Amino acid sequence: MKSRVGVGIVGFGTVGTGVARILLDNAGLIRRRVGVPVELIRIADLDVARDRGLSLPAGMLTQDSRQVLDDPDVDIVVELIGGYEVAKHLILEAIAKGKQVVTANKALLAVHGEELYQAASRQKVDLAFEASVGGGIPIIRALTEGLAANRILSIYGIINGTSNYILTRMTQEGLAFEEVLEESKRAGYAEADPTFDVEGIDSVHKLAIMVSLAYGTPVDVKDIYTEGITKLTPLDIAYAKEFGYVIKLLGIAKLMEGEIEARVHPTMIPVSSPIAQVHGVYNAIQVVGDAVGDVMLHGQGAGSMPTGSAVVSDILSIARNLVTGGVGRVPAASFQPDQRRPLRVRPMADIESLYYLRFMVVDRPGVLSQIAGVLGQHGISISSVLQQGRKEGQTVPVVIRTHQAAERSVQTALRKIGRMSFVSEPPMLIRVEGPDE
Amino acid sequence: MKSRVGVGIVGFGTVGTGVARILLDNAGLIRRRVGVPVELIRIADLDVARDRGLSLPAGMLTQDSRQVLDDPDVDIVVELIGGYEVAKHLILEAIAKGKQVVTANKALLAVHGEELYQAASRQKVDLAFEASVGGGIPIIRALTEGLAANRILSIYGIINGTSNYILTRMTQEGLAFEEVLEESKRAGYAEADPTFDVEGIDSVHKLAIMVSLAYGTPVDVKDIYTEGITKLTPLDIAYAKEFGYVIKLLGIAKLMEGEIEARVHPTMIPVSSPIAQVHGVYNAIQVVGDAVGDVMLHGQGAGSMPTGSAVVSDILSIARNLVTGGVGRVPAASFQPDQRRPLRVRPMADIESLYYLRFMVVDRPGVLSQIAGVLGQHGISISSVLQQGRKEGQTVPVVIRTHQAAERSVQTALRKIGRMSFVSEPPMLIRVEGPDE
Numbered sequence: 028m029k030s031r032v033g034v035g036i037v038g039f040g041t042v043g044t045g046v047a048r049i050l051l052d053n054a055g056l057i058r059r060r061v062g063v064p065v066e067l068i069r070i071a072d073l074d075v076a077r078d079r080g081l082s083l084p085a086g087m088l089t090q091d092s093r094q095v096l097d098d099p100d101v102d103i104v105v106e107l108i109g110g111y112e113v114a115k116h117l118i119l120e121a122i123a124k125g126k127q128v129v130t131a132n133k134a135l136l137a138v139h140g141e142e143l144y145q146a147a148s149r150q151k152v153d154l155a156f157e158a159s160v161g162g163g164i165p166i167i168r169a170l171t172e173g174l175a176a177n178r179i180l181s182i183y184g185i186i187n188g189t190s191n192y193i194l195t196r197m198t199q200e201g202l203a204f205e206e207v208l209e210e211s212k213r214a215g216y217a218e219a220d221p222t223f224d225v226e227g228i229d230s231v232h233k234l235a236i237m238v239s240l241a242y243g244t245p246v247d248v249k250d251i252y253t254e255g256i257t258k259l260t261p262l263d264i265a266y267a268k269e270f271g272y273v274i275k276l277l278g279i280a281k282l283m284e285g286e287i288e289a290r291v292h293p294t295m296i297p298v299s300s301p302i303a304q305v306h307g308v309y310n311a312i313q314v315v316g317d318a319v320g321d322v323m324l325h326g327q328g329a330g331s332m333p334t335g336s337a338v339v340s341d342i343l344s345i346a347r348n349l350v351t352g353g354v355g356r357v358p359a360a361s362f363q364p365d366q367r368r369p370l371r372v373r374p375m376a377d378i379e380s381l382y383y384l385r386f387m388v389v390d391r392p393g394v395l396s397q398i399a400g401v402l403g404q405h406g407i408s409i410s411s412v413l414q415q416g417r418k419e420g421q422t423v424p425v426v427i428r429t430h431q432a433a434e435r436s437v438q439t440a441l442r443k444i445g446r447m448s449f450v451s452e453p454p455m456l457i458r459v460e461g462p463d464e
Numbered sequence: 465m466k467s468r469v470g471v472g473i474v475g476f477g478t479v480g481t482g483v484a485r486i487l488l489d490n491a492g493l494i495r496r497r498v499g500v501p502v503e504l505i506r507i508a509d510l511d512v513a514r515d516r517g518l519s520l521p522a523g524m525l526t527q528d529s530r531q532v533l534d535d536p537d538v539d540i541v542v543e544l545i546g547g548y549e550v551a552k553h554l555i556l557e558a559i560a561k562g563k564q565v566v567t568a569n570k571a572l573l574a575v576h577g578e579e580l581y582q583a584a585s586r587q588k589v590d591l592a593f594e595a596s597v598g599g600g601i602p603i604i605r606a607l608t609e610g611l612a613a614n615r616i617l618s619i620y621g622i623i624n625g626t627s628n629y630i631l632t633r634m635t636q637e638g639l640a641f642e643e644v645l646e647e648s649k650r651a652g653y654a655e656a657d658p659t660f661d662v663e664g665i666d667s668v669h670k671l672a673i674m675v676s677l678a679y680g681t682p683v684d685v686k687d688i689y690t691e692g693i694t695k696l697t698p699l700d701i702a703y704a705k706e707f708g709y710v711i712k713l714l715g716i717a718k719l720m721e722g723e724i725e726a727r728v729h730p731t732m733i734p735v736s737s738p739i740a741q742v743h744g745v746y747n748a749i750q751v752v753g754d755a756v757g758d759v760m761l762h763g764q765g766a767g768s769m770p771t772g773s774a775v776v777s778d779i780l781s782i783a784r785n786l787v788t789g790g791v792g793r794v795p796a797a798s799f800q801p802d803q804r805r806p807l808r809v810r811p812m813a814d815i816e817s818l819y820y821l822r823f824m825v826v827d828r829p830g831v832l833s834q835i836a837g838v839l840g841q842h843g844i845s846i847s848s849v850l851q852q853g854r855k856e857g858q859t860v861p862v863v864i865r866t867h868q869a870a871e872r873s874v875q876t877a878l879r880k881i882g883r884m885s886f887v888s889e890p891p892m893l894i895r896v897e898g899p900d901e
Contacts, residue, residue: 049613049755059680059803060612157610163756165602165610172609173594173602175497176486176776243496301762304741318486319600319763319773325738326759336756339613353790366496 029102031064032346035095037117038107039072039088042131042158044079045335046105050342051081057339061346071095096121103345105338106130115139122146122154127354129341131158131334137232141245144360153348154359155341160233161186161310163333164326165340169314170240171361177316179241183296183460184278186233188308188328189217189224190256191276194293195306198273201261216308226255227276227291234278237312238289242282242370243362246289250372254292263385263455266413266426267295270383273303274457286373295383295459301325376435381410381459383428384441389449390423398425401443405436410464422451431463466539468501469783472532474554475544476509476525479568479595481516482772483542487779488518494776498783508532533558540782542775543567552576559583559591564791566778568595568771574669574685577676581797590785591796592778597670598623598747600770601763602777606751607677608798614753616678620733620897621715623670625745625765626654626661627693631701631711631730632743638698653745663692664713664728671715674749675726679719679807680799683726687809691729700822700892703850703863704732707820710740711894723810732820732896738762813872818847818896820865821878826886827860835862838880842873847901859888868900 034050036043050057050067057065070083071092095101096117104121106128108114114135119142121128128147130136136143136159147154157167161184170179185191189211196207208225211217223229231253235246256276267274272295281288296303301323305311310328315321327333348354358364388394395414402409413426429437441454471487473480487494487504494502507520508529532538533554541558543565545551551572556579558565565584567573573580573596584591594604598621607616622628626648633644645662648654660666668690672683693713704711709732718725733740738760742748747765752758764770785791795801825831832851839846845867853860866874878891 045755053613053615053754056615057613059799062800062803163611163753164759165606168605168610169602172781173605173777174600174773175780176490176494176773178490178493301741304738316600316773317490318482318769318776320767320770322601322761322763324759324761327757330757332755333757336611336613336753339755340610343612344609347793348790351790351793353785353788353793356784356788356790356793362496363499366499 029063029349031066032061032349033066033068033100033102034105034342035069035098035101035103036067036105036107037071037092037095038109039070039074039079040107041331042334042338043070043072043107044081045331046107046338047081049332049335049339057343061343062350065342065346068100069095069098092117096124101126102349103127103129103342105342106132109134111135111138115143118143119146122150122152125150125152127153127345127349129155129338129345131156131338133159133229133232133236137235137248140236140239144358145364147359148364151355153345153354155345157341158334158337160236161312161324162326162328162330163336164310164312164324164328165337166237166312166324167240169322169324170237171357174314174316174319174322177318178282180282180315180317182237182241182278182280182312182314183302184234184237184312185275185302185305185310186278186312186328187224187230187276188310189221190230191305191310192216192308193225194256194274194276197259197261198264201265203261204257204259225257227253230276230278230291234280234289234291238280238287240361241280242287243360243367244287244370245367246372250289252290252292252375256293259293262424263457266383266385270295270428271298272296272459273298275302279460283373286371288373288378290375290378293457295457297461376438378434379431380434381429381461381463382432382437383426383457383459385455386425386444387422387451388425389451390418390421391449394449395425397447398427398444401440402427405440407432407436407440428459466500466786468503469498469539469786470503470505470537471540471542471779472506472535472538473504473542473544474508474529474532475546476507476511476516477544478768479771479775480507480509480544481518482768483544483775484518486769486772486776494780498780499787502779502783505537506532506535529554533561538563539786540564540566540779542779543569546571548572548575552580555580556583559587559589562587562589564590564782564786566592566775566782568593568775570596570666570669570673574672577673578682581795582801584796585801588792590782590791592782594778595771595774597673598749598761599763599765599767600773601747601749601761601765602774603674603749603761604677606759606761607674608794611751611753611756611759614755615719617719617752617754619674619678619715619717619749619751620739621671621674621749622712622739622742622747623715623749623765624661624667624713625747626658627667627713628742628747629653629745630662631693631713634696634698635701635710638702640698641694641696662694664690667713667715667728671717671726671728675717675724677798678717679724680797680804681724681807682804683809687726689727689729689812693730696730699861700894703820703822707732707865708735709733709896710735712739716897720810723808725810725815727812727815730894732894734898737898813875815871816868817871818866818898818900819869819874820863820894820896822892823862823881824859824888825862826888827855827858828886831886832862834884835864835881838877839864842877844869844873844877865896
């Protein structure tokens with residue numbers, strides 16, 4: 028039996044600092060749980076000068092990641108450098124050396140996960156990544172262990188804190204996207220280049236990881252439809268409220284007749300649903316299983332200590348495996364390597380949904396009937412129409428909600444309507460999740 | 465390596481039926497995750513005649529639990545008979561035979577957990593009980609694994625669905641407790657004898673289990689203050705609303721200067737807090753950790769399939785341990801057997817809280833000043849007073865909210881005030897959790 032477990036960290040930024048702090052501050056607690064000390068052996072980062080508010084033993088911090096990989100006392104390598112190529116090679120090399128690996132790198136897992144999962148399985152080491160989705164929320168463990176007896180019917184995730192913060196402020200204060208974005212940058216809630224967050228790319232990475240674990244299938248992120256929040260307006264948020272909805276950027280996955288629906292886009296959800304109450308930088312993931320029904324996990328989706336908590340939970344889990352001999356008990360990809368089955372991700376045009384459609388039209392007689400006519404020709408059934416304020420000859424919004432309709436038909440109809448002479452700007456489409464009333 | 469894992473169930477009631485159904489329906493999925501078949505071998509129940517809507521192989525169902533215990537193909541014994549003595553002996557015997565054990569029996573664990581945890585550790589077998597708290601919500605795993613790197617600062621749990629259903633209806637419809645209780649019995653949401661649920665006893669059992677796992681301490685349930693929801697009135701619920709609170713029956717645990725606060729009672733919480741949004745039969749547990757911050761898990765806290773989901777998640781976890789050799793990786797009590805430390809549960813009189821106090825008084829000059837005087841004498845600082853409607857000589861409510869105050873002082877003051885001539889009924893006290901404003 029191992030008498031201690033050694034940890035090496037590569038990448039000593041925000042999350043790395045949180046991980047080191049937890050390992051040092053809670054060393055006694057961790058030892059009481061695991062049975063042996065879990066010791067921080069070595070940390071590698073190019074910046075060895077910066078004061079991170081931690082007092083580390085001399086020689087622990089190095090610029091050379093090789094000193095982590097080559098140290099025989101390092102049982103678990105924690106990759107926190109981010110990015111693709113360097114991180115991937117680091118992980119593959121650690122696996123090749125028979126070391127256990129923990130990473131928080133969602134972009135890497137979403138794009139190169141298969142290669143890494145297979146390498147870990149072949150080498151019979153653990154590869155864990157609780158921190159890759161939802162920060163401190165133990166959602167990976169829920170999918171791979173706590174809810175593992177369930178056929179997962181659907182996943183709805185608010186999995187990007189920046190977007191949720193912006194949407195929350197737009198909703199609560201009626202502000203425009205650009206305005207909140209600029210303020211968020213100044214306050215540190217959004218990065219200087221916020222593309223990954225507000226265009227849904229970060230959410231797609233996290234959704235791809237969850238789909239892969241929930242359904243036991245490889246996922247190509249390029250197959251997941253992705254739409255960000257940049258086009259949302261206070262007007263649409265106000266209409267949503269009027270209809271009893273809020274707008275959230277959701278990562279959605281559903282099991283549909285042996286295929287997977289997987290998509291990231293702004294979504295109207297009933298204000299009474301639990302994930303509608305998730306505000307600010309919080310994340311939440313609702314999972315619906317065939318046995319358990321709906322379960323929601325809610326917490327801080329980012330930050331040094333919450334994400335560090337998730338990384339250290341993986342370190343503990345692996346340490347427990349090393350001590351008792353349980354390494355490999357949960358494969359990195361959750362399903363046994365020979366038991367994964369490629370499932371088709373249904374093309375976006377083939378999905379069905381409820382829709383909110385907003386048209387800016389010149390207010391004159393016959394406009395509504397022409398719009399309704401095109402929708403009808405494409406088999407799209409209207410559940411309600413809202414046309415507020417009459418301003419003959421001026422531009423006014425016409426808002427239409429549909430019953431369940433085919434995405435392909437809706438897109439075709441919108442293109443036709445968008446070309447009509449009385450339409451003054453491209454139609455707005457927001458998908459709606461909830462009961463078809 | 466084991467080529468299959470055998471499961472035996474003792475107790476074929478609501479939860480047992482859910483467990484069997486999941487094992488049968490999702491056998492393929494479970495095999496793909498675990499790597500070997502997880503097979504239902506034998507089920508024991510006195511009632512072998514009832515149709516449970518499952519088609520079982522001939523001979524699987526027996527009246528004799530010994531046939532489960534003695535079957536060499538049964539690796540995991542699932543105890544679902546409930547109650548204390550028979551269940552305890554069954555589990556101890558299974559452990560003595562070297563079998564792994566899964567149970568959903570919160571009452572047994574709360575009262576005899578220590579004996580069972582120690583027996584499992586000595587015999588080096590797994591004893592798992594995800595289903596004992598929060599039904600399908602993976603809260604046990606969150607405490608023992610997902611958040612295991614954290615010093616747990618507090619736990620707030622809505623962990624009894626019957627009480628939450630009754631409180632939700634009282635809140636939404638302004639109904640009296642007795643009225644909703646009777647309706648709930650008729651609708652099957654409350655048992656014929658609802659004492660365990662509405663008096664907080666079931667919640668205390670679940671809280672005791674969580675405290676034990678979170679803090680690594682044995683807990684005597686008798687040390688946990690317990691107050692149910694039977695005295696709550698629509699009037700107090702209406703006042704709560706006016707102050708921006710809702711009333712929930714909470715199980716509360718806090719780490720306070722090396723001691724534990726643990727208590728179950730109706731609690732006013734800000735309507736904006738995530739657990740305030742937990743309605744009907746749903747359960748939710750908020751855990752605050754020193755690293756992760758606040759995490760909430762929300763889901764169905766009871767029922768055949770949700771609870772069955774939790775039981776089968778334990779079966780999977782143990783099956784994975786049996787296959788890879790990781791049995792014992794997480795001790796039943798979460799901490800290593802020699803690393804648990806008895807922590808004192810602080811007597812209720814020694815806690816501090818915010819308080820909502822309601823006095824029914826004869827409306828005459830000087831009443832408020834006498835009440836305020838007694839509170840002042842006991843060092844209780846008032847944050848707000850509400851006395852609505854003047855009805856000289858008639859009985860009216862006086863509602864007082866306090867700043868942080870000592871429970872002992874508040875109780876003493878209430879006894880004094882309760883004896884005053886103008887007070888027409890025993891004062892109402894509801895503890896408040898939230899910022900002291």
